[in-house]
Amino acid sequence: xxxxxxxxxxxxxxxxxxxxxxxxxxxxxxxxxxxxxxxxxxxxxxxxxxxxxxxxxxxxxxxxxxxxxxxxxxxxxxxxxxxxxxxxxxxxxxxxxxxxxxxxxxxxxxxxxxxxxxxxxxxxxxxxxxxxxxxxxxxxxxxxxxxxxxxxxxxxxxxxxxxxxxxxxxxxxxxxxxxxxxxxxxxxxxxxxxxxxxxxxxxxxxxxxxxxxxxxxxxxxxxxxxxxxxxxxxxxxxxxx
Numbered sequence: 556x557x558x559x560x561x562x563x564x565x566x567x568x569x570x571x572x573x574x575x576x577x578x579x580x581x582x583x584x585x586x587x588x589x590x591x592x593x594x595x596x597x598x599x600x601x602x603x604x605x606x607x608x609x610x611x612x613x614x615x616x617x618x619x620x621x622x623x624x625x626x627x628x629x630x631x632x633x634x635x636x637x638x639x640x641x642x643x644x645x646x647x648x649x650x651x652x653x654x655x656x657x658x659x660x661x662x663x664x665x666x667x668x669x670x671x672x673x674x675x676x677x678x679x680x681x682x683x684x685x686x687x688x689x690x691x692x693x694x695x696x697x698x699x700x701x702x703x704x705x706x707x708x709x710x711x712x713x714x715x716x717x718x719x720x721x722x723x724x725x726x727x728x729x730x731x732x733x734x735x736x737x738x739x740x741x742x743x744x745x746x747x748x749x750x751x752x753x754x755x756x757x758x759x760x761x762x763x764x765x766x767x768x769x770x771x772x773x774x775x776x777x778x779x780x781x782x783x784x785x786x787x788x789x790x791x792x793x794x795x796x
Contacts, residue, residue, distance in 0.1 A: 562768045563673060566691055570751075571672035573601040574680030575721060577623075577660070578667040582608050585669055594619030594668075594717040595741045598684060601670035606677075608669040616740065622718040623668065624660040643714045643739045653712050658723040668721075682725050683761055685754040692732060692752035698767040699730050699760065707732070714739040724757040730764075731755045 588607045593616035611625040620626040631637050638650030709732050711719050716738030724731050736749030776785045790796045
């Protein structure tokens with residue numbers, strides 16, 4: 556693993572975080588995925604230890620190439636017929652609405668997607684995706700807002716959850732977090748344990764978060780065994796008692 560990511564070793568993650576890279580040209584020294592699967596399934600495969608790249612022909616779910624800007628999407632999807640037919644939405648109009656706000660990379664700007672688990676990461680990721688228990692998610696999100704006070708905001712939709720993990724952070728520059736088991740496709744495929752937190756960090760926030768993790772107390776004083784006394788003394792000091 557690249558030494559710059561060493562701070563993440565302290566988490567002792569049960570599930571490997573995955574780095575994602577978007578490329579126009581075919582990567583060198585990395586093998587092409589030798590099977591076809593959905594974009595969310597590729598995340599699961601990389602969590603298991605595989606390093607690979609995928610192109611548009613590797614996808615079995617139309618949502619992946621669509622949100623990556625590799626296809627325009629079939630009319631049956633854009634119109635909402637497919638989403639309504641699956642039972643994800645009541646009718647076509649509800650299912651079609653999703654396509655009006657889904658984050659989507661500009662057409663033809665991404666031809667290849669590279670995925671690697673953290674312990675084999677050899678490139679500067681565009682997005683880093685974590686799947687962690689709430690206690691670890693809390694620490695990572697605190698590191699995002701510790702120096703800035705930025706709010707935590709979760710963005711998601713009933714279906715096409717891959718867009719919010721892979722694409723939204725990349726385009727917006729915002730950290731996103733989602734509870735596993737909430738997405739229609741990933742739940743249908745039974746890919747991930749329920750009740751964990753996905754955290755997706757874009758490239759322009761990753762170094763800042765890692766730096767903050769190296770400096771920030773992971774256990775604030777009020778959470779320590781003598782935390783109640785600490786809070787009492789602080790209130791006295793500030794004239795609140």
